[in-house]
Amino acid sequence: MTIAFTPRRAAAGLLTAALLVPLAACGDEDGGTKNAGGEGTKTELTVLAAASLTDVFRTAGAAYEKAHPGTTVTFSFAGSQDLAAQVKQGAPADALVTADEKTMDGLKGDTGTPSVIAKNRLVIATGKGNPQHIKDLRDLAKSDLKVVLAAPEVPVGRYSKAILDKQHVDVQPVSQEPNVRAVLSKVELGEADAGIVYKTDIAAADGKAEGIDIPDAQNAIAAYPAATLKTSEHADAAAAFVRWLGGAEAQKILADAGFQKP
Template structure:
């Protein structure tokens, strides 16, 4: 059945079409998503869950990434790796994860993409500024008059610490067990503890507020930092691009300058 258009109806149809045309043109922009980081007119905000020991270096790395990818901003959430794992298991809205050990990452296989180790680290003894207790090695940490603080055993640096102490048969009774490595360092910096075990990069970031005493390689533990995308990410392509960038030359130089070892 064909309905004849009166001049009045034809004019109304033409006006409706004219009004809808600009909306149709805008629809492509609104529905285009944010996967293509750096695309003109497109914005992507990546949320990266990262181990506390990456706090300083990742701020530098994030700024470098944003400069190279103008359409992308990177927001970090720093905590102990065990806390980050709990957030992932609870479905926290994030795009990528970087832990301070492979064990934690391996426990999240159903929630992540394939991880890639982007850096390594090693332990040092953190002492107060100027090393007032004259701490020389791991054995000194067992002295009864020394207040030693360690990370909790479920924290990667806490496991590494207990591993090196056990291997040297050093019995340390910590005055506290902290939720992440930065909390251990803070206790030493504030004089609330005489010593603690932290990563080499944490001493580098202490800016003279704490003294680092090296642990020989044969007595040390090496920490590996795997990075992976998260399956809940709404920006999977952009997240994968960031994780891949962390293994590239620019990011690796930033990590090396901060004292991290090559993967």
């Protein structure tokens, strides 16, 4: 049977096509979004990460997205204790990377099996040029020195307390900060003469602060475990990202930023 092609039929056909276009962008069962061109699924991953990973993870995220077209990685950076609280409160996220194993171990019911992706060391942060001529941990006990530390519930704060206690150095900080980047910022701005941060934070300071090395025998090693979150709506994609963090490409990015191998 022949159907006459009239202007009215042409208009109806165009209307039907227009109504179908939005349907091509509907989400799939995995929470991804089908693109209109039919080229596959777009996945948006949210990763909760320790503040000391801020700079290196921005680089790593861009590299991952380039190697995995269709996947977008968004990071939320904070102190590990704050990230743990977010997980406990059910924050929508797919993976977690903390700056210590203790915090991660406290979330066993909420995560997959964690794996350490990097390690770090502590250094004394001073202002540019080290104007107070700080040489070692003992100098931090001087009464005329303004020292800022991370709060004891923060991984870097806990590490700092441990190494100071081991050396019997009594430091009275002028403030206790919620994460390591806040400590670094106080030193950079001249609001503190010194603080204890990670070696990688000094590398990211772009010359605005200097680092005084702490001898190995007096130092602490920070471990960074990564794990998927059981509430993730993109379980396979989250697991793939965590595996990638332990692979050659991500390990080179971490090493270039000053992190140690796991």
